Amino acid sequence: MTITKSQLEQWQQHAKAYLDRAGIILSPAEQDQIEIADFGLGEFEQTGLALVVYINTERVCAKELIMFPHQTCPEHFHPSVNNEPGKEETFRCRAGEVYLYVTGESAQHIAAKLPAGRESTYTVFHEIILRPGEQYTIYPETWHWFQAGSAGAVISEFSTRSTDENDLFRDAQIRRMPEIGE
DSSP states (O other): OOEEHHHHHHHHHHHHHHHHHTTOOOOHHHHHTOEEEOTTSSOTTTBOEEEEEEEEOSSEEEEEEEEOTTOEEEEEEOOOBTTBOOOOEEEEEEEEEEEEEESSSOOSSOSSOOOTTOGGGOOOOEEEEEOTTOEEEEOTTOOEEEEEEEEEEEEEEEEEOOOGGGOEESSTTOOSSOOEEO
């Protein structure tokens, strides 16, 4: 699926409003570079997220992740690339609530709602709930997925180098990099 320029601009403005409410100030250049990740599914408001990359060097990465109410980042992990370990990342909740799921003992009942029609692509259910000021570190090659609560969420991510284009997803239909059309 292709994102239209109109959709891109609308979702970028919506994401910026979430950052504004969280008190996170972006430069004009950063505002113009808000990435919209719809994972090629054409269902951005169910499965997707917006992000701002501040820095991504050979050693470190810092981002803001913006999620709309009940929006889900699908199950994936960060593999080793060129003999370098997969990405290690720390999520720090800045606003809203985040339901994070990682490999481990499954919760009996989870707070998240699995995306309709894609339930079979979610397999890890060890639940961590993050609220503003709380954080959690995900180690390399750990299957994980996350979803915003009813008010959406803003998450700061601090990690080793990000090579998102190499992420592996449980859902074979996912394409990590968005296609933008007219």
